[in-house]
Amino acid sequence: MKEENVIEAEELTKAFGDFKAVNAISFEVKKGEIFGFLGANGAGKTTAIKMLIGISKPSSGQATVAGFDVYTQRESIKKNIGYMSQKFALYDDLTVKENITFFGGIYGLSRAKIKEKREQLISELGLEDISNKLVGSLPLGWKQKLSFSVSLLHDPKIVFLDEPTGGVDPITRRQFWEMIYKAADRGTTIFVTTHYMDEAEYCDRVSIMVEGKIEALDTPKKLKEQFKVDSMNDVFLKLARE
Amino acid sequence: MSITLNHISKSYKKLKAVQDISFNVEPGELFGLIGPDGAGKTTIFRIITTLLIPDAGTASVAGFDVIKDYQAIRNTVGYMPGRFSLYQDLTVEENLTFFATIFGTTIAENYDLIEDIYVQIEPFKDRRAGKLSGGMKQKLALCCALIHKPKVLFLDEPTSGVDPVSRKEFWEMLKRLQQKGITILVSTPYMDEAALCDRIALIQDGKILEIDAPEAIVNKFPKKIYNVGADNMYKLIRTLQGYEHLYSVFPFGEFVHYTDKRDSFEAADLKSYLKNAGLTDISIEATQPNIEDAFMELAK
Numbered sequence: 001m002k003e004e005n006v007i008e009a010e011e012l013t014k015a016f017g018d019f020k021a022v023n024a025i026s027f028e029v030k031k032g033e034i035f036g037f038l039g040a041n042g043a044g045k046t047t048a049i050k051m052l053i054g055i056s057k058p059s060s061g062q063a064t065v066a067g068f069d070v071y072t073q074r075e076s077i078k079k080n081i082g083y084m085s086q087k088f089a090l091y092d093d094l095t096v097k098e099n100i101t102f103f104g105g106i107y108g109l110s111r112a113k114i115k116e117k118r119e120q121l122i123s124e125l126g127l128e129d130i131s132n133k134l135v136g137s138l139p140l141g142w143k144q145k146l147s148f149s150v151s152l153l154h155d156p157k158i159v160f161l162d163e164p165t166g167g168v169d170p171i172t173r174r175q176f177w178e179m180i181y182k183a184a185d186r187g188t189t190i191f192v193t194t195h196y197m198d199e200a201e202y203c204d205r206v207s208i209m210v211e212g213k214i215e216a217l218d219t220p221k222k223l224k225e226q227f228k229v230d231s232m233n234d235v236f237l238k239l240a241r242e
Numbered sequence: 243m244s245i246t247l248n249h250i251s252k253s254y255k256k257l258k259a260v261q262d263i264s265f266n267v268e269p270g271e272l273f274g275l276i277g278p279d280g281a282g283k284t285t286i287f288r289i290i291t292t293l294l295i296p297d298a299g300t301a302s303v304a305g306f307d308v309i310k311d312y313q314a315i316r317n318t319v320g321y322m323p324g325r326f327s328l329y330q331d332l333t334v335e336e337n338l339t340f341f342a343t344i345f346g347t348t349i350a351e352n353y354d355l356i357e358d359i360y361v362q363i364e365p366f367k368d369r370r371a372g373k374l375s376g377g378m379k380q381k382l383a384l385c386c387a388l389i390h391k392p393k394v395l396f397l398d399e400p401t402s403g404v405d406p407v408s409r410k411e412f413w414e415m416l417k418r419l420q421q422k423g424i425t426i427l428v429s430t431p432y433m434d435e436a437a438l439c440d441r442i443a444l445i446q447d448g449k450i451l452e453i454d455a456p457e458a459i460v461n462k463f464p465k466k467i468y469n470v471g472a473d474n475m476y477k478l479i480r481t482l483q484g485y486e487h488l489y490s491v492f493p494f495g496e497f498v499h500y501t502d503k504r505d506s507f508e509a510a511d512l513k514s515y516l517k518n519a520g521l522t523d524i525s526i527e528a529t530q531p532n533i534e535d536a537f538m539e540l541a542k
Contacts, residue, residue, distance in 0.1 A: 040408065041377055042376070043405075166403055177493055184476070195404065195406065196432075197406055202493060232495070236405075240406075
């Protein structure tokens with residue numbers, strides 16, 4: 001049986017006037033895969049992600065996400081994915097419980113389902129003692145872990161993580177990656193961007209964008225062999241500097 | 243001393259942002275404040291740039307007291323805050339001229355100091371600052387912080403959210419400025435950048451965990467570290483977490499860093515334990531700790 005693809009992109013392009021921010025990128029992401037989406041600032045990552053999550057219409061090319069078309073089924077895409085970024089987290093002036101309930105409602109879960117998910121999530125994260133505290137009072141690391149769990153509330157097939165660990169302390173950063181592994185192990189596909197090159201090594205496969213194009217795509221091991229270097233940091237420096 | 247902090251504390255309501263912090267930075271030194279968001283780095287910058295009065299303690303910069311001599315400090319230091327703080331609707335050149343004029347100088351007078359940075363943004367000198375890319379904004383902000391030839395340069399998270407290539411270039415610029423005799427205090431959440439500083443302070447939750455040269459901090463690491471690899475990273479971590487002799491396990495790139503409770507560690511024992519758990523492609527090799535290992539051990 002053919003392995004199931006959660007993302008399929010073919011010559012996907014976004015142009016702003018004459019400038020092609022994303023220039024004919026093609027790739028697939030498999031079910032349960034941790035896919036690292038890397039590139040320098042301004043390489044076109046954010047523009048590409050916006051097309052994949054259904055908030056920006058491509059100029060040309062084809063893509064499906066979770067089985068839905070990025071031109072015609074954008075609302076279905078939004079219902080079937082999770083998304084978190086460093087900037088958009090949760091509501092600071094709602095409590096932990098209220099945030100979970102609120103987002104559960106947004107995702108259209110039933111009251112009973114929200115209650116079940118809320119209890120499960122609070123116990124898994126060990127947040128029992130602070131579940132009635134305002135999210136704004138939590139340390140950044142906790143917010144990011146909670147935000148990731150909330151993005152998984154509706155059991156999406158794929159979750160997009162845009163620099164989820166920026167500025168987070170090294171222990172929490174690693175706990176966060178354990179959560180990513182756990183979600184992937186359960187079959188959720190992870191699409192993640194990061195500027196930490198050690199995190200690129202945690203991915204099953206990594207793509208590197210340079211000036212709108214995907215210039216490299218493979219497992220970290222094979223990329224290191226291909227560029228004859230010891231670390232993903234060196235792969236990145238080699239690609240982006242040439 | 244170029245920068246001195248003595249028992250500095252600062253709270254915002256209940257939050258103790260900085261608690262009894264003391265350190266010195268020598269003239270000409272490149273000193274790093276290394277810690278995650280919320281560690282208190284920006285509060286320290288705001289105190290020594292005279293923008294915030296500490297609750298307790300004393301501090302001086304280039305021999306001037308941060309409270310008594312605040313005006314002298316403002317003329318002596320350059321400050322690049324974490325948030326882009328230039329005038330978005332002035333052009334690149336207008337911003338630079340503005341800051342030069344405020345400090346009673348001209349671009350021409352100190353051009354040698356900014357030349358190798360400014361030439362990279364000069365093609366866009368008529369563009370409004372708000373329309374620049376992140377990397378170019380950062381270079382302009384650095385030029386504006388340098389235009390009055392400061393003795394001391396403060397950089398609050400200049401590389402946050404910046405890709406590895408631009409980060410490397412930025413640090414090369416800092417090294418060149420240091421060679422021109424400028425004392426630099428820089429903060430970063432990226433632990434790999436710690437190795438590029440002469441000395442660093444590791445900070446978390448408003449407290450200093452350690453101050454020393456980066457290699458000295460690493461050398462103090464109390465345990466032997468092993469790189470352990472296997473076919474399935476998640477299963478490897480879970481399996482190691484169940485190992486009775488485990489002291490710590492943290493993912494580090496393609497391997498995990500493993501430390502053992504015992505003084506005498508047998509790689510063969512661990513290997514057979516992992517094998518029995520169903521893991522394959524197992525490798526165990528001694529490796530050197532790095533700043534992140536040290537930070538995590540100290541932060542425990």
